[in-house]
Amino acid sequence: GQQLNQSPQSMFIQEGEDVSMNCTSSSIFNTWLWYKQDPGEGPVLLIALYKAGELTSNGRLTAQFGITRKDSFLNISASIPSDVGIYFCAGLTGGSYIPTFGRGTSLIVHP
């Protein structure tokens, strides 16, 4: 089956720094989704991308759908302590509504 490689696995940064993480696959996806899971909660959808090359922002978060359709990127600008959590990417292939999830990037922000 499809696999998503998400990196880095974890990040420890200082408040105010920018963050970049990515998700790659050997398969082509038609939709990319980025979720955030706060400690003790369920994942929450942050951004959905539907077209190759698409760049979408949600506040300080910006995500891009890679041109090859095999990757996606998430950037967080000027990080704050409440950005702490696990960020998951998920991809959907054509005709499927079952997302394939990455293993997540754990983000810790030091005040």
Added chain:
Amino acid sequence: DAGVIQSPRHEVTEMGQEVTLRCKPISGHNSLFWYRQTMMRGLELLIYFNNNVPIDDSGMPEDRFSAKMPNASFSTLKIQPSEPRDSAVYFCASSQYNTGELFFGEGSRLTVL
């Protein structure tokens, strides 16, 4: 609007006991998913339903696990008998058919002693 509602939030039980986890999806959503999350394996899809019908249960670990969706507003995941290796956080998620955008509940943290 109410999100996906799961109960219980926490369950501690002894090996061999039956465990039932419950889920109420978002009203109007046609698809329901059960996931298990562990440090070792991440998020694993156990089973999903479309319009209350189980479509793919290939992710269910073994016969000790069963899931039902008797109507559009309720689903259960049952483990009988439970084992320590079943300890995990179990998530229920729902989506509108064909969107692939899942809305997760807050999860049920299961500890089997």
